[in-house]
Amino acid sequence: MAKHSGPGRKSGKQRKPRSVGKPRISRPGTRDHSSPKAGQIRGKVGANVSGQEAIVREIEAPSTSGQHVIAEDRDGQSWRVECLGEPVEVGARISFMPLGSRDGGRASMLRLLDAKRDRWVCTLLRVHGSIRLTPFGGVIAPELILTERDAKQAPDGARVVVTPSERRLEQRGRGAAKSHARGPSRKVAVRVVKILGQPFLPDADHAALVWKHRLPTTFSRRARLEVDAIEERLTAKDFEDRLDLRHLPFITIDPVSARDHDDAVFAEHHSSPALRLVRESSHEGAAASVPSASLWHCRLWVAIADVSHFVSATGWIDAEARRRGNSFYFPDRSIPMLPERLSSDLCSLRAGVDRLVLVAELRMDADGVVLAALFHEAVIRSRVGLSYEEAASWLEENAGSEKVRAKDESSADAVGDSGGEAEWGKSLLCLSEIAEALSRTRYGNGALALELPEVEIEVDAEGMPRDARLRARNPAHLLIEEAMLVANRAVAKALDVSGRPTIHRSHPPPSPQKWSALAVLLEQLGIEVAGDLDQPGVLANVLEQVEGEPSEERIHLAVLRSMSQARYEVESKGHFALRFEHYVHFTSPIRRYADLEVHRALKDLIRGQESSRNDSETHRTQLSRLAIWLSGRERVATEVEREAEALACCALMNGREGESFEASVTGVTEFGLFIRLDSPAVSGLIPVSSLPGFWIYDPDTESVVGEESGRRIGQADRVRIELAEVDANRARLQFRLVGK
Structure with a gap:
C-alpha cells in the first residue's frame, strides 16, 4: 500500500465518477441538462512561476532604475511592475510576480500575455463571397474586415500578414480599455501587406510562431x-x-x-x-x-x-x-x-x-x-x-x-x-x-x-x-x-x-496535496511503496519497480505531473x-x-x-x-x-484524413482521450463527444467507461483510430475511434 504522511492525505473514499460525452436526448431538439458539462477545470491563480495577471494602465518614464508600468489586477489593485526590457503598451495584459507583500504593490513582470498589435498573422478563407480572417494560434483580435481590393490576390487558405488600413470601422461600445475580457470588441478594416504562404510551409509556420509569441529575430x-x-x-x-x-x-x-x-x-x-x-x-x-x-x-x-x-x-x-x-x-x-x-x-x-x-x-x-x-x-x-x-x-x-x-x-x-x-x-x-x-x-x-x-x-x-x-x-x-x-x-x-x-536552479518538492494524489494512484495500481513518498529514495524505488512494465509511462507521467516546476531563484534551495x-x-x-x-x-x-x-x-x-x-x-x-513541434506533426499528417493508425492512450480527461500514434509518433485528441454512446469519466482510475457497452478505456490502452481533422491554426490533430 502506498503511504504518505502529513497534511493533504486523502481518505479511502473515492471521488464520484462524472458523466461526460454526448448529452442524453429526452425528445427531439432538447437536451437533458441534468448531465454535467464536460470540459473545463478551473483553478486558482497563485504566486507561482505562472504569475498573476493584470492590465497595464500607465507607463512611467524610463529611469536609471529601469522601466516600470502601473498595472491593475483582477481585484482592482494597482501594482508598480518592473518590465525588465520587455516593451509594453497601455492596455497590454501581462503576467507578473509580486515582490514582497501584497500591500507593497511592487512586482516584476514575467511575460507579456496579450497586447495591442499593429499587425496580425491570419489564415485567409473565402466563404460565401466574403473573406474570413482567422488569427493564428488562437490570438485574440478585433473583428478584422478585409475586402478583395485589399487582399492583394492572396490565395485561399494562405497565411497572410495584415495591418490596419486607412479606413477605420466603428467601435462597439465603451469601456473596452478597462475590461479584463479576453478580446477587443471592435471592428478593424485591414489590408494584406505580406503573403506568407500556405500553412505547413516551414517559413510561413515559423513567421506565424514568431508573431504569436513576439520573438525577437534581429539584433539592434x-x-x-x-x-x-x-x-x-x-x-x-x-x-x-x-x-x-x-x-x-x-x-x-x-x-x-x-x-x-x-x-x-x-x-x-x-x-x-x-x-x-x-x-x-x-x-x-x-x-x-x-x-x-x-x-x-x-x-x-x-x-x-x-x-x-x-x-x-x-x-x-x-x-x-x-x-x-x-x-x-x-x-x-x-x-x-x-x-x-x-x-x-x-x-x-x-x-x-x-x-x-x-x-x-x-x-x-x-x-x-x-x-x-x-x-x-x-x-x-x-x-x-x-x-x-x-x-x-x-x-x-x-x-x-x-x-x-x-x-x-x-x-x-x-x-x-x-x-x-x-x-x-x-x-x-x-x-x-x-x-x-x-x-x-x-x-x-x-x-x-x-x-x-x-x-x-x-x-x-x-x-x-x-x-x-x-x-x-x-x-x-x-x-x-x-x-x-x-x-x-x-x-x-x-x-x-x-x-x-x-x-x-531551484526545484521544490511536491505539495502535500500532490503527494497524496500520487499515493492514491499508486495504491489503486497495486504498486508497493516501502515508506512515505516524501522520504529520500522511496519514489526512486517506485520508478525502478515499474521499469519495463506496461504502466511505466503512466507512472512516470503521473510523477512528473506531481512535481513542482523548477525555476530560477537567488536563494540556494x-x-x-x-x-x-x-x-x-x-x-x-x-x-x-x-x-x-x-x-x-x-x-x-x-x-x-x-x-x-x-x-x-x-x-x-x-x-x-x-x-x-x-x-x-x-x-x-x-x-x-x-507549438513548433505540434505544427510540424500537423504538417506531417496533412492530407491523411481518413487514414487509420494504431495508437496508445497517453492521457484521459473529461473532454477526451489523448493518444500517440505508433508511427509517425504524433499525438492528438479523441474528443469524448465523438465517442459512440454515453460515457462516464472516472477521475480516480483516469479512464472513461461506456454506459451501455461497459467498455473501459484508460491510460496505456491500445486503440485503433482514424485521423478526423488537422487544425492548421491551433496546431492540433483530432482523431476518432474505429472498430470495436
Whole structure:
C-alpha cells in the first residue's frame, strides 16, 4: 500500500465518477441538462512561476532604475511592475510576480500575455463571397474586415500578414480599455501587406510562431556594431592569466545538427604526469586542501565557452541576450540568444581552433565522489567533435579495449601533440567509467530517473517534416549529462560556500496535496511503496519497480505531473528531483542567460575579487528580479518549442484524413482521450463527444467507461483510430475511434 504522511492525505473514499460525452436526448431538439458539462477545470491563480495577471494602465518614464508600468489586477489593485526590457503598451495584459507583500504593490513582470498589435498573422478563407480572417494560434483580435481590393490576390487558405488600413470601422461600445475580457470588441478594416504562404510551409509556420509569441529575430544596430568590433582572432592579451590546456585532448559530443558547442570534456586516470603542473595553480574556490595523489582515482575536466569574455555585463549584446533570456529551437532552425558570430563561431568550441573557456577541474574517487574542485580561466583546443551516435558507436566498439588503454604515455603527454583517436579514446573510456559511477551514486541518493518519450522531428533540406519518431537515447547521452550535472553542482557549491550571490536552479518538492494524489494512484495500481513518498529514495524505488512494465509511462507521467516546476531563484534551495543541495546552470552560456550570469560570479571567485557589482543588497535585488524574468522566458521557450513541434506533426499528417493508425492512450480527461500514434509518433485528441454512446469519466482510475457497452478505456490502452481533422491554426490533430 502506498503511504504518505502529513497534511493533504486523502481518505479511502473515492471521488464520484462524472458523466461526460454526448448529452442524453429526452425528445427531439432538447437536451437533458441534468448531465454535467464536460470540459473545463478551473483553478486558482497563485504566486507561482505562472504569475498573476493584470492590465497595464500607465507607463512611467524610463529611469536609471529601469522601466516600470502601473498595472491593475483582477481585484482592482494597482501594482508598480518592473518590465525588465520587455516593451509594453497601455492596455497590454501581462503576467507578473509580486515582490514582497501584497500591500507593497511592487512586482516584476514575467511575460507579456496579450497586447495591442499593429499587425496580425491570419489564415485567409473565402466563404460565401466574403473573406474570413482567422488569427493564428488562437490570438485574440478585433473583428478584422478585409475586402478583395485589399487582399492583394492572396490565395485561399494562405497565411497572410495584415495591418490596419486607412479606413477605420466603428467601435462597439465603451469601456473596452478597462475590461479584463479576453478580446477587443471592435471592428478593424485591414489590408494584406505580406503573403506568407500556405500553412505547413516551414517559413510561413515559423513567421506565424514568431508573431504569436513576439520573438525577437534581429539584433539592434548597437549590438551588431558591438559584435563587429570584436577581433577576428584571439590575441596575446586574450590569453593573459589563463591556464594553457591546449595539450589536453578535449572533445565535444553534441546532437548531429548542433552548431553552438558550449561544452567540451576530458577525463583521465591518475597516472598522467603532465597534469601535475596544474596543481601548482592557486585559485580562490579550490578546496582548502588538495587530497594527496594516492586519494583521488580520476579527474574530469569540464570546459565551458567563456561567453562573458566577449559579452560585457553593461553592453548592448548583453541587453539583447537578457531580453531574450534563452535561445529558441525549432525543428529546422533556431533563434539564438547571442549573435551568430558569437554563438556559432567565436564562442563555439569547434575542433582544431583555440577557444577561451571556464574550466571545472574535478578530482574524484572511484565512486564518483568529488574530493576537490578547482576552477580556471583557460584556453583549450578541442581535438574532435562527435555526435552522440558516433560517440556511442565508438564506445561499443572499444569498450574494454586494451589497445586504446595501452597507448604510449609519452606521446599522450607531449604538449602540442595533435593527438588522434587513441589519445581522445582513452579519455572517452575514462569518462564512461566516471559517468557510470556518478549515475550510480546519484540514484543511490534517491535521484529520480524520469524517462518520458520525447518526439524528434526529421526534416528534409527545405525544412519540411519527413518523420516524427521517439528520440532514442544511447550511452553517450549519459556521459555528457552526468559530466554537466556534476560541474553544475560543483560550481554551485563553490559559490554558495564563498557567500557569493548568483542565480540558482531551484526545484521544490511536491505539495502535500500532490503527494497524496500520487499515493492514491499508486495504491489503486497495486504498486508497493516501502515508506512515505516524501522520504529520500522511496519514489526512486517506485520508478525502478515499474521499469519495463506496461504502466511505466503512466507512472512516470503521473510523477512528473506531481512535481513542482523548477525555476530560477537567488536563494540556494536545492533541487528535489536531482537530490542536490546546491545547483546552478553553468554549462550552456551560449543559449541560456542564467548560465552567463553564473559565469560572471565564478570569474569573480576565481580572481579573488569582490563582486563586480559591489553593493551586495542591491545586487541581490537585481538578481532576484532577473531570476523571475528568466523563469518566465523559459516558459515562453517551452511553449514555442512545443507549438513548433505540434505544427510540424500537423504538417506531417496533412492530407491523411481518413487514414487509420494504431495508437496508445497517453492521457484521459473529461473532454477526451489523448493518444500517440505508433508511427509517425504524433499525438492528438479523441474528443469524448465523438465517442459512440454515453460515457462516464472516472477521475480516480483516469479512464472513461461506456454506459451501455461497459467498455473501459484508460491510460496505456491500445486503440485503433482514424485521423478526423488537422487544425492548421491551433496546431492540433483530432482523431476518432474505429472498430470495436
